[in-house]
Amino acid sequence: MNRLSLGAQREELERIAPELLARKPETKPHELPELPNVRGTVVMRFAPYPSGPLHIGHARAVLLNDYNVRRYGGKFILAYDDTIGSEEKPLMPEAYDLIAEGMEWLGAEVHEVIYKSDRMPAFYQQADLLIARGGAYVCECASQELRANREKGVACAHRGRTPDENVELWRRMLDGGYGEGEAVVRLKTDMRHPNPAFRDRVLFRISEREHPRVGTRYRVWPLLEFSWAVDDHLLGVTHVLRGKDLVMEDEMEKAIWDYLGVQRRPEFIHYGFLFFKEMDLSKSKLAKDIREGRLSGVDDPRTWSLQSLRRRGIRREALRTFILSFGMSLTDVEVSAENLYAENRKVIDPVANRFFFVPDPVRIAIEGLPDIREVHPPVHPDFPERGTRTLAVSPTAYVPRVDYLAFRNEEIRLKDFCNVVLDERARFTGRGVKDIPKIQWVCEAVPMRVVMPDGAVTEGLAEANLRAARIGDVVQLERFGFVRIDAIDGGITAYLAHR
RNA sequence: GCUCCCGUAGUCUAGUCCGGUCAAGGAUAGGGGCCUUUCGAGCCCCCGACGUGGGUUCAAAUCCCGCCGGGAGCACCA
Structure with a gap:
């Protein structure tokens, strides 16, 4: 069975167990419209130009293709559109792997990988024909x-x-x-x-x-229009999803097919542009900024590359739901990353265990503190079965500077610990939970740096328990935000996903 | 300038093809409340839209025309 071609496998399955082919889309959001003219195996392709890593904008093309391929049990071709390009848009050798890595992270199911640069004989051959026919x-x-x-x-x-x-x-x-x-x-x-x-x-x-x-x-070298006129035909592509900047290319492909006598043609479907309020996306520009050191690398949070989102703890499911919510319309979309964060929060909140992190710490001395050695806040307030963590306490504590300045001389609660009138010499006022502001704190701490989405670094102190976290864990630093643990050595480095 | 496309609340989207069930649904943001030892999550309530003018029709977000607004293409880039 596995030796059969994909199409033959499908036909066979259609014969013996048609119900298995009615695959449900994996995403929960609203159904996208049906693809026009579906008959036989749906074949789609995503054709990135390898000039840099894929960024969040490309996720739309990938996910829309992937969604439809899964929906119809079709075939998805990753076609590196690596013709020679131009001076302004140079090819980047590392981009091939970066793109594959991004696709894999997105969870796209790719069935075949091709390179435009391998297909030049076919392009030349079709060009011979086209020219000979006066086209x-x-x-x-x-x-x-x-x-x-x-x-x-x-x-x-x-x-x-x-x-x-x-x-x-x-x-x-x-x-x-x-x-x-x-x-x-x-x-x-x-x-x-x-x-x-x-x-x-x-x-x-x-x-x-x-x-x-x-x-x-x-x-x-062929330009995109010709290479696709040839390959959409030769590869048996049935549905082409394109940004609306490429509408005219449809007509060019059709004109070429007219000359070449190509009968079976794909359906063209276009979607509008996707703009993000907080970013200016360009694969080539990103590559340039990385090359020239303005960005730390392909996963610098300012790139909004798929690698950078992964590093921040953005989950693929959240990105998928977010992207697919825009549908396939021709309308341009200008959306805020906040919407992505809202989706991601839903995904990670249940898995993100809680820890204290004190940014820009101020040291205080608690006067009148009874003899308490440790406290036991929950690992996750919504899941008591996960147990508690242990925080060592002492009269010397650190609190965030912003809170220190905001609440100085006021009674506040060091969350899960005790109440104090906040000052450099803070006065202990009791241990009972009161309806007063609650802030995070640490006594025994490990240095921690959090890389923010804008590339800035927030330094501070985290509770020592965080040392036991694993790289890749997504945790919530209470009152600070959700972060992904990126490195643990003498201190801890994390990337902020969002609040 | 020419050709083409799009226009539902702050934002995204469903509905538009096949007019009535849409006094327009959902999400997000915002406001209020509940819950909670986080400014997280959860629950409840509220706010808020068919760009505009005309036409067709018993009836228009849905069909037709004009206007306005936005976008794309006119690269030996993709």
Whole structure:
């Protein structure tokens, strides 16, 4: 059974146990609309350009694809869109692994991985055909000239050449007869097409840059539109999910298929942009900032990369629910990360055990403290069965500076410990729980630093019990926020998820 | 400028294709209360929207037209 192809496996299963195929989506939020024209196996693809790690914005494309593939029991292809790119958008060799890592963390079920840079023979072959059929021509205009003509809607002299002439010039391009920028292959649409964006777009151009995977083996590279016209067909893609910036690319693929005689075509579905109030996302810009040291690495919280979210203790389920809540509409979305945090809080609150952390500590002496050695706050207030933790106490304690300044000379409660009139020399007033402000504190402590979402570091003291935490644990520092424990050595380092 | 797309509360979203069951549902944020030895969680209540003008219709968030607002494409990037 396992030797059969995915499609054959599916057919077989459909025959013997059709109910197993009606897989329920794993996410609890509202159902997304059905995909149009589903018949046979749904094949979808996600095509990132490897210029940097995936960030939260890419999660939308990945998760939407993954959602539909799971829903229909289909096939998901991860296709590295690693054509040569441009000067402004260089390929980043490490990005391949970073992207795979991000996809895996998201829990996307990928069935096949392909690289555009491996498929050049197929692109060349289809280009031969397209040019021979008069669907494309070699143009020697300078890019400025080309652009000006497009704007004016006039054809250049090269447009009138015969297919035979173009085949020959295309050969010349491949054989190195042209330098960078000296010739391109253009799709023959209509120079007077009402949409100026659609007038004889470029399909291939020459680049002598070195490619991280295939080096200098190729110098004529396809643009996204052509490579996808070929591969959506060859790979049997049935449904293409794209950002709405790529709507015109649909038409270009269709025009190419018209020339190539491709009958079976995928459905195109577009979704609007996703903006976050608190971030400015750009894979290339992030890569640049990391390279130039403005960010600490691919998981610096300011990158909003999937790696950084993981490091902060954002859970994939929360991200999935959050992202899928936007649906698949063409409407642009501008949302606050607070909504993500709200989802994440629901996921981690039950698992996050409680600890005290005192940021920017102020030392106080408690006068009149009875002979108490330790106190036993609950590990988690909602789960008494998890037991209590032990905190050593003494007349010397540390409290957060903000609370010290806010409540000085007032009676407050050191939570789970005792009440004092707060001051440098604090006066013990009893141990009974009262309706007064309650703040966290430590006596016996371990140094701790918390990396905040903006990259700043908050230093302070944490209760010694935190030393027994494991790296990766998500805990709640009471009255401070939820953090993921990132390192435990002499002290503790954690990343803040959110309050 | 040309081509195309979108417009439900502070924010996100359901409903719009096939008009009535929508005096518009949910989430988040905000306000109030309960509970709680956290400013966490939970529970209850409240606030709050169909961009606008016209038309069609017994009936329009849903259909048609104009306007306004926002966005995208017009790269030898993806």
